[in-house]
Amino acid sequence: MKEFKNLISSAAPLDAANVDTDQIIPKNFLKRIERTGFGQFLFYEWRFDMQGKENPEFVLNKKEFKDAKILLARDNFGCGSSREHAPWALQDYGFTVIIAPSFADIFYNNCFQNGILPIVLSSKNVDALFQHTLANPSAQYEIDLPSQKVISKDNSALQFSFEIRAALKEKLLKGLDDIGWTLQFANEIEHYEKNLQISFN
Amino acid sequence: MGKTLFEKVWEKHSIDLSGNPSAPPQEENKNLIYIDLHLVHEVTSPQAFDGLRLANRKIRRPDLTFATMDHNVPTKDRDKPVKDQISAKQMEYLAKNCKEFGVTLYDLNDFNQGIVHVIGPELGLTLPGKTIVCGDSHTSTHGAFGALAFGIGTSEVEHVMATQCLVQTRPKTMRVNFKGSLKPGIYAKDMVLALIGKIGTAGATGYVIEYAGEAIEKLSMEGRMTICNMSIEAGARAGMIAPDAKTFEYIKGKEYSPTGENWEKAVSYWKTLVTDADAVFDTEVEIDCNQLTPQVTWGTSPGMVQGIHTELPNPSSAPDDVTAGSWKKALEYMDLEAGLKISDIKLDKVFIGSCTNSRIEDLRVAASVIKGRKKADSIKLAMVVPGSHRIKQQAEAEGLDKIFTEAGFEWREPGCSMCLAMNDDVLEPGERCASTSNRNFEGRQGRGGRTYLVSPAMASLAAIHGHFVDATQEVTV
Numbered sequence: 001m002k003e004f005k006n007l008i009s010s011a012a013p014l015d016a017a018n019v020d021t022d023q024i025i026p027k028n029f030l031k032r033i034e035r036t037g038f039g040q041f042l043f044y045e046w047r048f049d050m051q052g053k054e055n056p057e058f059v060l061n062k063k064e065f066k067d068a069k070i071l072l073a074r075d076n077f078g079c080g081s082s083r084e085h086a087p088w089a090l091q092d093y094g095f096t097v098i099i100a101p102s103f104a105d106i107f108y109n110n111c112f113q114n115g116i117l118p119i120v121l122s123s124k125n126v127d128a129l130f131q132h133t134l135a136n137p138s139a140q141y142e143i144d145l146p147s148q149k150v151i152s153k154d155n156s157a158l159q160f161s162f163e164i165r166a167a168l169k170e171k172l173l174k175g176l177d178d179i180g181w182t183l184q185f186a187n188e189i190e191h192y193e194k195n196l197q198i199s200f201n
Numbered sequence: 202m203g204k205t206l207f208e209k210v211w212e213k214h215s216i217d218l219s220g221n222p223s224a225p226p227q228e229e230n231k232n233l234i235y236i237d238l239h240l241v242h243e244v245t246s247p248q249a250f251d252g253l254r255l256a257n258r259k260i261r262r263p264d265l266t267f268a269t270m271d272h273n274v275p276t277k278d279r280d281k282p283v284k285d286q287i288s289a290k291q292m293e294y295l296a297k298n299c300k301e302f303g304v305t306l307y308d309l310n311d312f313n314q315g316i317v318h319v320i321g322p323e324l325g326l327t328l329p330g331k332t333i334v335c336g337d338s339h340t341s342t343h344g345a346f347g348a349l350a351f352g353i354g355t356s357e358v359e360h361v362m363a364t365q366c367l368v369q370t371r372p373k374t375m376r377v378n379f380k381g382s383l384k385p386g387i388y389a390k391d392m393v394l395a396l397i398g399k400i401g402t403a404g405a406t407g408y409v410i411e412y413a414g415e416a417i418e419k420l421s422m423e424g425r426m427t428i429c430n431m432s433i434e435a436g437a438r439a440g441m442i443a444p445d446a447k448t449f450e451y452i453k454g455k456e457y458s459p460t461g462e463n464w465e466k467a468v469s470y471w472k473t474l475v476t477d478a479d480a481v482f483d484t485e486v487e488i489d490c491n492q493l494t495p496q497v498t499w500g501t502s503p504g505m506v507q508g509i510h511t512e513l514p515n516p517s518s519a520p521d522d523v524t525a526g527s528w529k530k531a532l533e534y535m536d537l538e539a540g541l542k543i544s545d546i547k548l549d550k551v552f553i554g555s556c557t558n559s560r561i562e563d564l565r566v567a568a569s570v571i572k573g574r575k576k577a578d579s580i581k582l583a584m585v586v587p588g589s590h591r592i593k594q595q596a597e598a599e600g601l602d603k604i605f606t607e608a609g610f611e612w613r614e615p616g617c618s619m620c621l622a623m624n625d626d627v628l629e630p631g632e633r634c635a636s637t638s639n640r641n642f643e644g645r646q647g648r649g650g651r652t653y654l655v656s657p658a659m660a661s662l663a664a665i666h667g668h669f670v671d672a673t674q675e676v677t678v
Contacts, residue, residue: 020502022621022640028623110356166228182364188220
């Protein structure tokens with residue numbers, strides 16, 4: 001897995017709560033058997049009209065947000081289906097950081113499997129980032145994982161710390177693969193299977 | 202202090218790493234949990250199998266891994282080749298992968314094929330006290346048996362395949378007490394929708410819910426599965442219900458259930474899987490079932506749910522700006538006006554099926570309320586999609602299929618169908634559908650489609666009337 005340490009980028013403000021993984025990547029694009037190439041379908045039904053033409057109103061289609069690598073979102077981002085195609089699509093499109101007041105459980109875990117950093121900030125602080133970004137679409141933010149900070153590059157008052165579990169932080173910083181980690185415990189797993197596993201057959 | 206049901210199952214499956222120098226410190230809350238059953242389907246597994254191949258890994262326990270095809274499968278013309286070439290390829294790929302890695306597969310032509318969360322219990326693979334995962338968020342369904350069951354992403358599917366374990370943080374515990382009893386015409390679906398309406402779609406994020414109380418004890422296994430199924434719509438990692446005599450009766454004699462002496466041993470263990478009287482939950486919620494009315498979702502999130510006798514909310518009365526924005530956006534998408542009565546929403550289609558409500562009891566209820574009646578002319582399509590071949594066969598033996606077809610409903614082959622509309626069962630833009638499924642997200646049943654989540658009785662009656670009516674007025678038993 002690719003490692004993540006820090007990033008300086010503009011942010012795209014997606015002002016909607018409860019954005020579900022069906023919106024992030026609609027089901028008609030889940031039939032592929034590859035892990036790659038999902039970015040073109042990200043937020044498909046919001047990005048494109050019925051004829052496949054770009055919807056100029058949608059935030060990601062606005063020129064000023066095209067290069068953003070940070071996505072600002074509202075509560076419960078990534079709810080619904082467990083499809084990992086959602087983080088695959090976000091990453092393939094170019095997002096490596098998502099900032100929201102809360103994330104759905106499975107989506108949050110899936111991000112860490114793919115080198116995406118989901119940052120939880122209070123609603124008030126997320127709102128401040130929305131306001132600042134809407135007023136200054138090209139505003140740059142520095143995301144620093146080692147110090148756990150979101151820093152506005154043009155407004156020193158806008159600086160927030162975020163919490164992240166140590167194990168997840170390390171996983172991103174080192175690009176660690178869970179399977180490799182777990183296989184260190186092959187003996188313990190075998191011991192469990194031989195002595196402790198419940199089986200009635 | 203006593204333990205909750207969840208804690209008992211969790212602790213039994215936590216692998217002791219303390220003797221290993223690489224063990225993570227306890228404060229990291231990084232646990233290795235052993236998985237007893239891994240269910241696999243065609244959509245979220247191809248990339249996991251590829252990962253194994255790439256790393257030259259095997260499936261550690263193919264004997265604990267079972268696969269079926271459900272998400273993509275057509276629900277009619279099964280004797281002909283699958284028309285959608287990309288879906289067909291995904292199914293062929295699953296068959297090829299299962300063969301290569303030695304996994305039991307119930308494919309399109311197998312009698313055991315069906316929705317993964319329906320067939321697990323039917324086969325006796327789902328048992329109390331097990332840890333069960335699947336690359337599908339509705340894996341929470343299996344918690345109805347007192348299993349700890351939850352959905353995972355594809356990377357975790359690969360992880361379970363390679364190690365039979367998962368890296369997990371220990372979730373918090375929530376108990377939902379359903380007090381009182383259900384009036385005729387009120388069902389498990391109304392209970393869980395009312396819960397989601399109360400606590401919100403993120404209300405249980407970070408928690409495993411245990412459902413308890415008089416109303417839960419009285420529910421059939423089918424009803425309990427409906428409730429656990431939608432735990433994820435409240436944000437929970439999993440939902441669980443303590444096993445009891447009904448659970449054991451359901452399991453007994455199933456293909457993979459323990460037999461003979463093993464059965465006795467199993468039951469005596471399963472009886473210990475209850476929350477101790479002095480156990481403490483991180484949080485508790487109470488729902489009074491005596492007050493429940495039939496629930497209908499009106500918007501684009503399962504939390505946008507109200508009783509049948511209410512009117513659509515006005516964004517100006519929302520508790521905060523973000524909610525007001527969500528309501529406004531939902532009303533626009535659904536093309537509805539604030540203040541409209543729920544019962545005045547005109548419907549185009551009806552879907553009875555999905556891992557939430559496609560079991561025999563659901564079909565019995567749906568059939569009983571329409572026996573001898575006809576669907577309204579304004580309903581373009583009413584379809585019934587049983588969850589499995591066993592259910593289909595059982596329903597046909599009871600003559601339910603005839604009741605449906607005589608009322609003008611279509612009777613289909615098992616699969617996920619219009620719950621997520623990955624196959625040909627798709628809403629046209631703008632169509633309104635009464636659905637017994639679990640998600641009313643924008644475009645869930647087809648781009649531009651509008652979904653209203655209800656119980657099977659409510660859906661079936663909506664097909665007769667062309668709009669929602671109060672099931673408690675038409676159901677007497």
